[in-house]
Amino acid sequence: MSLFHSIWIALTGLAIGSFLNVVIYRGPIIWGLVEPLEGQKTNFNLAFPRSHCPHCKTQIKAHHLIPLMGYLLIKGHCAHCHKKISPLYPMIELAALLASLLALWVWGFxxxxxxxxxxxxxxxxxxxxxxxxxxxxxxxxxxxxxxxxxxxxxxxxxxxxxxxxxxxxxxxxxxxxxxxxxxxxxxxxxxxxxxxxxxxxxxxxxxxxxxxxxxxxxxxxxxxxxxxxxxxxxxxxxxxxxxxxxxxxxxxxxxxxxxxxxxxxx
Ligand SMILES: [Zn+2]
Structure with missing residues (x-):
């Protein structure tokens, strides 16, 4: 397995990790297991509304949504209200990256x-x-x-x-x-x-x-x-x-x- 392949797989894993975050945070609401927060009740699905700060509801800028990098850029705090953003987000992205490489190394391409x-x-x-x-x-x-x-x-x-x-x-x-x-x-x-x-x-x-x-x-x-x-x-x-x-x-x-x-x- 070339380094080139590994890097592409890792980047794909990272991107899928940020989708998993969406499932983790929105899934339980969509499936009716937990109550949505105020203002999330209508027209809520995996793609809508766009990602926003859980505290001040400000929409997150596109370049702050880049997996891992975005979290490092904003140093774990909302760029608008400066409240702390859960470290679970980058941890899930990192875990998905490691999982993609693990699967590649153990089972080959x-x-x-x-x-x-x-x-x-x-x-x-x-x-x-x-x-x-x-x-x-x-x-x-x-x-x-x-x-x-x-x-x-x-x-x-x-x-x-x-x-x-x-x-x-x-x-x-x-x-x-x-x-x-x-x-x-x-x-x-x-x-x-x-x-x-x-x-x-x-x-x-x-x-x-x-x-x-x-x-x-x-x-x-x-x-x-x-x-x-x-x-x-x-x-x-x-x-x-x-x-x-x-x-x-x-x-x-x-x-x-x-x-x-x-x-x-x-
Ligand atoms: Zn905020």
């Missing part, structure tokens, strides 16, 4: 790399949306499940039968766990979205990937809880913590390791 990049983009959106709103929208988890089966039909990341079993077992395992948790503890411990996300990961990575994904996700979630506790946040047995970001990261790690590390599985 191929359809499979494109497929893996689509998976990474969905996981990035789901992790960010769950962290912000506590929801893993069906509008993303269900297509991701079907895309996983389609991707394995086209590019055989894992045998198609393993993918189908993975989708069923992934969804079933967490749905069952959520059922018993609700039965014995009297309140929801896991969202239904977590089960659909694990089903989607099973559809991409096969049933064999489910145990390592769950194990790594649990470790990541515990590390995150420890980090929050260290920063003085009150944590109790009933504190609702989004499991989606841990599940998404664990899924991306295991899916990549299956290809990048020979003999990772068995």
């Amino acid at each position: 191929s359809g499979a790399a494109f497929g893996a990049f689509i998976l990474f983009c969905f996981l990035l959106c789901l992790a960010a949306i769950d962290a912000r709103t506590g929801y893993l929208p069906d509008a993303l988890t269900l297509p991701l499940l079907w895309l996983g089966l389609g991707a394995n039909y086209l590019w055989s990341f894992v045998p198609l039968a393993d993918a189908v079993i993975g989708a069923v077992c992934g969804y079933g395992a967490l749905a069952l766990l959520a059922f018993f948790y609700r039965r014995f503890r009297g309140h929801d411990g896991l969202g239904g979205g977590d089960a659909k996300l694990l089903g989607a990961l099973g559809a991409w990575a096969g049933w064999m990937a489910l145990p390592p994904i769950l194990m790594i996700a649990a470790i990541l979630a515990l590390v995150w809880i420890g980090f929050l506790a260290l920063r003085g946040k009150q944590i109790s047995a009933t504190t609702a913590l989004p499991f989606g970001p841990s599940l998404a990261l664990a899924g991306a790690l295991v899916f990549t390791a299956q290809k990048a590390i020979p003999d990772f599985m068995f």
